[in-house]
Amino acid sequence: MSVSLAHTDTTDYSASALMATFEIHDEDLVRLKDQVFLVTGAASGIGLGTVKLLLEKDAYVVAGDLSEMPLQHDRLTFVNTNVTSWADLSSIFKVAKTKYGKIDHVFANAGISGRTTYLDEQVDENGDLLEPNHLVYDINLKGAVNTCALAIHHMRRQGAGGSIVLTASASSFQRFRAVDYTTAKHGVLGFMRGITPLLQPSIPIRVNCIAPSWTTTGLVPEGFIEKTTGVGTQTPNVVARSVAILMADAGRNGQLIYSVEGKYSEAEGTLLKAAADIVGDVNEDVVMAKLLQAMSGYGVSAEQEGS
Ligand SMILES: NC(=O)c1ccc[n+]([C@@H]2O[C@H](COP(=O)([O-])OP(=O)(O)OC[C@H]3O[C@@H](n4cnc5c(N)ncnc54)[C@H](O)[C@@H]3O)[C@@H](O)[C@H]2O)c1
Incomplete structure (x- = not known):
């Protein structure tokens, strides 16, 4: 099967849409009832909060984490999962598919904090620089991308498709001195930007990201940020709730919901508008789509080109 070459930037660039805050009401989430969700990094923090919310909305959840879930529920299935292991990820998807026959939504969320600044040099016995610690890329980026690859694999084979939400971060689009973490989170946003033009409208899978600012979780102890910096969490x-609205609202695709101190805004429209102002007529994706279209005339498919 070859990929869609359609240019599908459906971003709303209207002034009213750009960075306007919005509210998420309970009635916006009722369509999550009885839907099947797969969540990674589900045992703590944002993942656990999402599992609890989904269960409140009468959804079915297949939860993966290195740690056991701190709650039990008849609609919750836990699968011990390390997102750095392809075998583990394949197996949690199989559990969900076997148990429910479909997977409606996937939340690729597992993550850890930064491990290196690249200035904290580790050297061997000869004083030669050792390779830096890349665990953050393995979990926060490669783990998330592999989760999405499996989600797409399963969802494209089910008529109704599905939706994916990735946990990006406010550090996906600004300077942030946790270098490896910031690099990985830019990559997560980059993955969404790369994959969305290949999916809709021909493959009915929506992909969105969340970009939380400081949130009290296992990574951010309660009270610490407020006391130390005066910034609210x-x-x-x-x-x-930002994850849930991206899944519940079938009109949302390629969005990045920024949340800070309980306020929500859609950030991707503003970011892409800035990019469009810079590049003018030379939109890279439009050029790529035309190149692939032209190459298909020479018998070269998009997939053969690895695009
Ligand atoms: N807390 C914040 O302020 C904040 C802000 C922006 C983004 N995030 C992101 O939110 C996501 C969730 O983090 P959190 O803040 O809820 O932290 P958390 O530590 O409370 O939760 C992270 C969960 O991921 C799990 N996990 C870690 N490595 C894993 C692996 N290899 N395989 C499977 N599960 C693994 C942990 O066991 C834990 O349950 C992360 O991607 C993080 O980068 C957090």
């Missing part, structure tokens, strides 16, 4: 439940 938010609870995982606030962020969970």
